[in-house]
Amino acid sequence: MTDATAPAVRSSPRVSGAFHRLLAFSGLIALVIVFSLASPNFMQTQNILAILQATSVNGVLAIAATLVIITGGIDLSVGTLMTFCAVVAGVVLTFWGLPLPVGIVAAILAGTVSGLVSGTVIAKLKVPPFIATLGMMLILKGLSLVISGTKPIYFNDTPGFTQIAQGSFIGAILPALPIPNGVVILFAVALIAAFVLSRTALGRYTFALGSNEEAVRLSGVNVDRWKIAVYATSSSICGIAGLLIASRLNSAQPALGQGYELDAIAAVVIGGTSLSGGRGTVLGTLIGALIISVLANGLRILSVPQEWQTVVTGTIIILAVYADILRRRSL
Amino acid sequence: MVEPRESAPVVPLVEMTGIDKSFPGVRALSQARFQLLPGEVHALMGENGAGKSTLMKILSGVYQRDAGTILLDGRPSEIASPREAQDRGIGIIHQELALMRDLTAAQNIFIGREPRRFGILDERALNRDAQAIFDSMNLRLDPTVVVESLTIAKQQMVEIAKALSYRSRVLIMDEPTAALNDAEIAELFAIINRLKAEGVGIVYISHKMDEIKRISDRVTVMRDGEYVGTVPAAETPIETIISMMVGRTLGSETFVVPNTADAPVALEVRNLNRGREIRDVSFSVRQGEILGFAGLMGAGRTEVARAIFGADRRESGEIWVHGKRVGISTPRDAVASGIGYLSEDRKLFGLATGLDVRNNIALPSLERFTGPGGILNDAAMRDAARGYIRQLSIKTPSETQEARLLSGGNQQKVVIAKWLLRDCDILIFDEPTRGIDVGAKTEIYKLLNTLAAQGKAIIVISSELPEVLRLSHRIAVMCEGRLTGFLPGGTSQEEIMRLATQREPSMQVRHAG
Numbered sequence: 001m002t003d004a005t006a007p008a009v010r011s012s013p014r015v016s017g018a019f020h021r022l023l024a025f026s027g028l029i030a031l032v033i034v035f036s037l038a039s040p041n042f043m044q045t046q047n048i049l050a051i052l053q054a055t056s057v058n059g060v061l062a063i064a065a066t067l068v069i070i071t072g073g074i075d076l077s078v079g080t081l082m083t084f085c086a087v088v089a090g091v092v093l094t095f096w097g098l099p100l101p102v103g104i105v106a107a108i109l110a111g112t113v114s115g116l117v118s119g120t121v122i123a124k125l126k127v128p129p130f131i132a133t134l135g136m137m138l139i140l141k142g143l144s145l146v147i148s149g150t151k152p153i154y155f156n157d158t159p160g161f162t163q164i165a166q167g168s169f170i171g172a173i174l175p176a177l178p179i180p181n182g183v184v185i186l187f188a189v190a191l192i193a194a195f196v197l198s199r200t201a202l203g204r205y206t207f208a209l210g211s212n213e214e215a216v217r218l219s220g221v222n223v224d225r226w227k228i229a230v231y232a233t234s235s236s237i238c239g240i241a242g243l244l245i246a247s248r249l250n251s252a253q254p255a256l257g258q259g260y261e262l263d264a265i266a267a268v269v270i271g272g273t274s275l276s277g278g279r280g281t282v283l284g285t286l287i288g289a290l291i292i293s294v295l296a297n298g299l300r301i302l303s304v305p306q307e308w309q310t311v312v313t314g315t316i317i318i319l320a321v322y323a324d325i326l327r328r329r330s331l
Numbered sequence: 332m333v334e335p336r337e338s339a340p341v342v343p344l345v346e347m348t349g350i351d352k353s354f355p356g357v358r359a360l361s362q363a364r365f366q367l368l369p370g371e372v373h374a375l376m377g378e379n380g381a382g383k384s385t386l387m388k389i390l391s392g393v394y395q396r397d398a399g400t401i402l403l404d405g406r407p408s409e410i411a412s413p414r415e416a417q418d419r420g421i422g423i424i425h426q427e428l429a430l431m432r433d434l435t436a437a438q439n440i441f442i443g444r445e446p447r448r449f450g451i452l453d454e455r456a457l458n459r460d461a462q463a464i465f466d467s468m469n470l471r472l473d474p475t476v477v478v479e480s481l482t483i484a485k486q487q488m489v490e491i492a493k494a495l496s497y498r499s500r501v502l503i504m505d506e507p508t509a510a511l512n513d514a515e516i517a518e519l520f521a522i523i524n525r526l527k528a529e530g531v532g533i534v535y536i537s538h539k540m541d542e543i544k545r546i547s548d549r550v551t552v553m554r555d556g557e558y559v560g561t562v563p564a565a566e567t568p569i570e571t572i573i574s575m576m577v578g579r580t581l582g583s584e585t586f587v588v589p590n591t592a593d594a595p596v597a598l599e600v601r602n603l604n605r606g607r608e609i610r611d612v613s614f615s616v617r618q619g620e621i622l623g624f625a626g627l628m629g630a631g632r633t634e635v636a637r638a639i640f641g642a643d644r645r646e647s648g649e650i651w652v653h654g655k656r657v658g659i660s661t662p663r664d665a666v667a668s669g670i671g672y673l674s675e676d677r678k679l680f681g682l683a684t685g686l687d688v689r690n691n692i693a694l695p696s697l698e699r700f701t702g703p704g705g706i707l708n709d710a711a712m713r714d715a716a717r718g719y720i721r722q723l724s725i726k727t728p729s730e731t732q733e734a735r736l737l738s739g740g741n742q743q744k745v746v747i748a749k750w751l752l753r754d755c756d757i758l759i760f761d762e763p764t765r766g767i768d769v770g771a772k773t774e775i776y777k778l779l780n781t782l783a784a785q786g787k788a789i790i791v792i793s794s795e796l797p798e799v800l801r802l803s804h805r806i807a808v809m810c811e812g813r814l815t816g817f818l819p820g821g822t823s824q825e826e827i828m829r830l831a832t833q834r835e836p837s838m839q840v841r842h843a844g
Contacts, residue, residue, distance in 0.1 A: 199451050204434075208442055211431035218393065218429045219493075220414030221443040278433035 023323055024271055024287045027316075031291065035298035042301055049180065051290075051297045056165065056182035057082075057245045059289040061260055062267035063193045064237035066285045069268050070197070071230050072210035072277025073129035077118065077136035078238050079260030083253070084140040085110045085242030090153030090252035093161065100160055107246075108239035114140065115235025119228030141258060148254040155250050165247035182244050186286075189240060194282040196233070206230050210277025266313060267292055270320040291316065342405045343368050344501050344532040345390065345421075350399035352385055352556075359385045360556045363399070367501060367532040372523060374535045374543045374564060377553035378576055378627075378796070383536050386553070387503045390534075391423040392416035414443075422494030423503040430478050430486055437461035437474035440493040464492045468522055483510035491522065502526065503534040508542060509629055510607075520546055538627045540569050540832045554578050570825070573832075577796065577824040588804045588820040589784070591620040596654065597788030598670070598757045600639060603648030608634040610812040612648070616757070616788040621779060623803025623820075624792040625827045631812040632792045633675060636759045640672040641665045652757065666695060668757075671750030673743070675761040675792075681746045684735035688727050689716040691734045691745050695753045719748035723778060740771025747778065758782065759790045764798060776802055796824045810834060 035042040061078050068075040088110040093103035114136065121132045155161040164181060171178035197203035205226040208216045217223045246252045271288030273280025292313055299309050345367040352360040360382045367373050375383045388394045390401070392410040401408050403419055410416050416423070430439050437458045438445075446456040461474035470488055478486060487507060494502055508516050523533060523546060535547055543550060543564060550567065552559040552575040559575045599615040608631050616622045624632045638645040641659040650659055650668075657668045665672070674681050683691055693700055693712045700708045700715075716730040725744045727737055734745055743763060750758060760779070764772045779802060783789050793799045799806055806818040808830035815830040 199454075201445055201447065201452060204438065204442070204445060204452060207433055208431045208438075211433040212429065215429035215431050216442060218413050218423075218425065219442045220412065220417050278431070 024284055024291065024320070028287050028291050028294065031294050031298065035294065035301065038298070039301045042298060047297065047301070049178065049183070051293050052183040052186075053165075053180050053248075054297065055289050055293040056180075056186040057241050057248070058260065058263050058267060058292065059186045059286060060189050060237060060241040060244060061264040062271075062285045062289045063189055063282055064234040064241065065261070065264040066268050066271075066273055066280055066282060067193065067197070067206055067230055067234040067237075068129070069265070069273050069275060070206050070210045070277060070280040071227065072213070073122065073227075073231075074133065074265070074275070075118070075231070075234060076130065076133040076261050077114070077140055078234075078241075078264050079262075080137050080141040080144065080257040081111060081114050081235055081238040082242040082245060082260060083257030084114065084144045085239040086246035086252035087144045087148045087153065087254055089243060089246055090155065091147055093158045094153050094155060097157070100158055103158070103161075104164075104243060107243050108236050111235040111237070111239030111242070112232050114238075115232035116228060118235065119231030122231065123224035123227040137258070137261065144252075144254040144257070148252065150254060152254065153252045155246065155252075162247050162250050165244045182248065185240065185244060189237060190282050190286050193237070197282060202226070202229055202233065207278060210274075210279070212278075263292060266317050269317055272320070272324065274324070288320075341368055343402070344404065346400075346402040346405070347386070347390065348400055350386060350389060350401075351397045352382075352389060352394060353397055358556060360389075360396075362557060363553065364558045365390075365534075365551055366561070367534060369500070369530045369532050370527050371549065372527060372533045372535050372547040374537065374547035374550040375553065376536075376538070376543065376550055376572065376576060377559075381553040381576070382556040383553055384505055385556075387423065387505060387534060387536065390416070390501075391421055391503060393423075417497045417499075420498060420500040421503070422497050422499030422501065423505070424487070424490045424494055424507055425505055430489060432479040433477065435475050435477055436472060436481070436489045436492075439478055439489055440464065440474075440496050444496075460496075461492070464496055468492060468495070470518075484512070484515040487511065487515075487519075491519075495526075499531065501532050501534070503536070505536045506538070506629075507535070508537065508539065516542070538832055539834060540572070541834060543572075544569070552576055569829075573825055573828045577828060589619065591617045591804060594618045594620065594786075597652070598639075598790075599651040600635075601649040601651070603635065603638060603650075604646045605634060605638055605643065606646065608812050609638060609645070612809075612812075612814050614807055614814065614817075616790060618756070618786045618788050619783050621783050621789045621791060621802055621804045623799040623806040624790060624809065625796065625799045625806055626809035626831050628794065629811075630809040630831065632809055633761055634812075635809070636672060636761055636790070636792060639665070640670060640759065642672070666753060666755065669755050670757045670759065671753065671755035672759045673746050673750070673761060673763060675765060682734050682742055685733065687731045687733050688720070688725070688737070688745055689713055689730040692716045692719055692730075692748045692752055695749060715752055716748075719752065723748055724774075738771065740775060743775060744778065747782075756786070757788045757790075759792070761792045762794065763791060764793070764795075772798075796827055799827070800824065 041047060061082060065075055065078055085107040089103045089107040092098050092106040093100065118132055118136050121127050122129050165185070167181050168178045169181060170184065197206060205216065205221065209223065209227060213223060267288035268280070268285050269275065269288070270291055271281065271284030271286070273284060295312055295316070296309050299312065300306070343366050345365065347363070347365045350360050350363040363382060363386050365375070365386060375387070377383050385394065389396050390410065392413045392415050395411070401410065408419065410419065410421070431442065434442070440461050441457055446453045446460065458474040465472050465474065468488070468491070470492070472485060472488065478489060481489065487510065507519060511519060526533060537543060547564040549561055550564050550572060551561040552572060554576060559578065562572065594617040596615045597618045601613050603609050603612040612635055614622070626632050634643065637643045639650060639659070641661045641664050650657055652668045652670070657664070659665045659668060662672070683694065689712050693715065697707065700712050702708050713730055719725065720727060720730060723744045725748065726741050734742060737745065747758070763779070764775055779789060779791065791799070791802050800821065804820045806820065806822060806827065808815050808818065808827055810831050810833055815833045818826055818830070
């Protein structure tokens with residue numbers, strides 16, 4: 001390799017990866033500009049905060065889904081798992097009357113355990129991720145209904161529970177910036193997940209598994225253990241999403257949850273993470289989740305009927321993936 | 332056969348004896364053995380399927396042996412996993428590159444052993460260590476480059492760097508030069524010589540005679556999963572090594588090549604090119620002729636077939652059918668020109684296994700059975716299918732049997748019937764008897780002869796030399812994307828192997844004896 005050709009050869013995937021992120025990002029900016037011009041109500045602080053708050057649950061779920069999708073897997077259970085974790089928090093806090101921190105830990109642990117189960121079924125029993133997590137999706141949906149007695153569990157007896165997502169400790173310090181805690185949690189989760197992906201062994205194996213699982217195995221790495229770890233981590237993040245949604249609704253709604261996995265996967269895909277594994281970013285996913293919320297919010301402000309929002313989201317998913325295919329063809 | 336020399340009191344790095352290994356339905360190794368001395372390049376040779384790769388996968392912990400002993404440095408050892416092999420200083424560079432394409436070179440090299448500080452990956456140390464290995468190899472490569480963007484040759488170098496990073500004392504290279512050009516091979520050999528001087532033992536698996544002669548000290552030959560012998564590389568003539576490799580005696584059938592010299596040319600291919608896979612391939616097949624395509628794995632035979640059939644894009648080259656130039660860019664074009672391709676993997680590409688026999692046969696010809704209003708004429712389809720079931724003696728209870736329930740040989744016949752019904756008179760068979768039991772093979776051979784006698788032009792790609800010899804009226808031999816020569820039917824395995832290992836058409840293999 002000569003010096004003259006080296007930089008060109010070396011940088012192509014990075015450049016195009018950045019290109020894709022740029023594409024999603026410019027898409028987001030374009031949407032913001034269009035909606036701001038179309039309606040003066042869009043760019044209001046109140047509305048921006050509402051968009052961010054609306055993104056928090058789907059954003060956290062989408063980050064969880066990103067981890068699994070980078071390994072080349074898929075997790076269809078993130079939505080009902082989120083609900084299950086919320087219900088577990090409800091049982092611990094409302095039924096048993098235990099203190100708030102116990103409820104928070106229990107919800108996240110419920111996610112971890114569920115992830116250990118899915119991961120084990122996938123890694124050890126060799127059940128394809130699609131099937132394993134489809135099963136888990138239904139199992140968790142059923143368990144949520146069973147545990148809760150099919151009724152919503154309210155958190156009225158746990159003062160401070162609604163503060164998890166709806167309060168604003170930043171607002172308490174800087175009244176000019178009433179950013180809800182839910183949004184802060186979303187960005188915190190994103191930062192931590194991005195750090196884990198880029199700087200820890202878990203993250204390295206997440207990409208390696210999606211890139212060439214057999215090669216990882218031949219390198220002497222305990223593939224099963226790391227795969228289970230990725231599912232467990234992802235599912236723990238779903239536990240955080242469960243707390244967020246329960247806090248926003250001040251209740252655990254056992255019938256809710258199914259369908260959230262599709263929004264999460266949509267955000268991941270729009271954000272440029274490859275469903276075939278090996279590549280993806282948390283930042284992309286975050287942008288993907290924001291695009292979905294901005295669309296929903298903007299179209300609502302423009303009084304476009306809600307039915308049309310899903311049509312637009314669907315179209316954007318297809319366009320985003322097509323852009324990725326075009327990019328790869330040109331490589 | 333020459334036995335290994337027991338010369339110096341050197342303790343071998345590796346001593347494998349009596350190794351057995353079976354996979355369901357296949358005995359891959361039987362009483363195989365292998366010895367590797369420090370500072371030695373030991374070539375391991377044999378035809379496709381001789382068991383070389385299996386033996387080395389046992390040594391590197393990928394497979395477990397069924398029986399036999401492995402001595403490392405003279406001590407009995409178990410190698411339970413790739414990890415254990417690495418810990419014992421055994422590195423392997425796999426034939427199919429085992430790299431993670433989305434990771435950087437440095438990340439690939441140290442996968443599973445990343446330097447960490449307080450649990451956090453230390454990328455700087457990672458890149459520094461990788462750079463140190465590249466420097467020791469005299470290799471100019473940026474450790475932070477993503478592997479996907481490297482040439483195959485550079486990826487190979489990353490693999491070697493990875494194996495070296497384990498401080499391997501045993502380095503197994505499975506076909507390391509398959510994708511390298513001459514300059515890159517020279518680079519690789521320089522690295523091998525340096526390692527050799529440091530006392531590393533190198534197992535070198537290759538089909539290429541000239542390389543073996545150039546780089547190796549000893550040659551061990553395997554055939555059908557068994558040990559044939561070990562000979563010194565320099566003093567042993569290539570002919571001797573080849574005859575050790577092909578050793579099998581041929582079935583003594585009289586072979587009559589029908590005279591097709593006056594028959595019209597059915598298919599002519601001129602100057603076909605596609606990257607390194609197909610290099611300037613030209614040949615023709617006459618009506619009634621069976622042209623065999625021989626060569627080692629990766630020689631480019633399947634690639635030629637796929638390019639003719641329009642399954643892969645070709646860079647240049649003309650295809651003439653019955654004296655007329657045809658433009659083929661998709662399989663649909665090829666079929667329209669009367670070319671049928673029977674792929675290596677019937678289940679994947681040739682057969683809709685969930686459909687019944689009748690629908691499989693009619694699939695490419697559905698237009699013919701479509702009546703007014705787009706309704707399929709089931710009765711006509713049934714009659715056509717039944718005709719072929721009789722003609723080709725397809726063993727099936729009825730034409731409505733699902734294709735997946737038939738035996739391999741009968742599935743193959745269904746695919747043949749499908750192309751015959753579509754009026755294909757040029758048929759390309761890629762490994763027509765793979766996965767078919769011996770009895771059914773004979774039947775397929777008969778069928779191919781019958782088809783040829785009816786005037787079909789037939790190309791048979793096969794990795795089994797006895798099969799090529801038995802079937803072909805003429806044999807085209809390929810090596811590294813080039814046609815290295817044509818041989819008459821009934822030639823010898825030795826002749827074919829000579830052409831199949833001849834790297835450049837101009838460069839004759841040196842006779843060392």
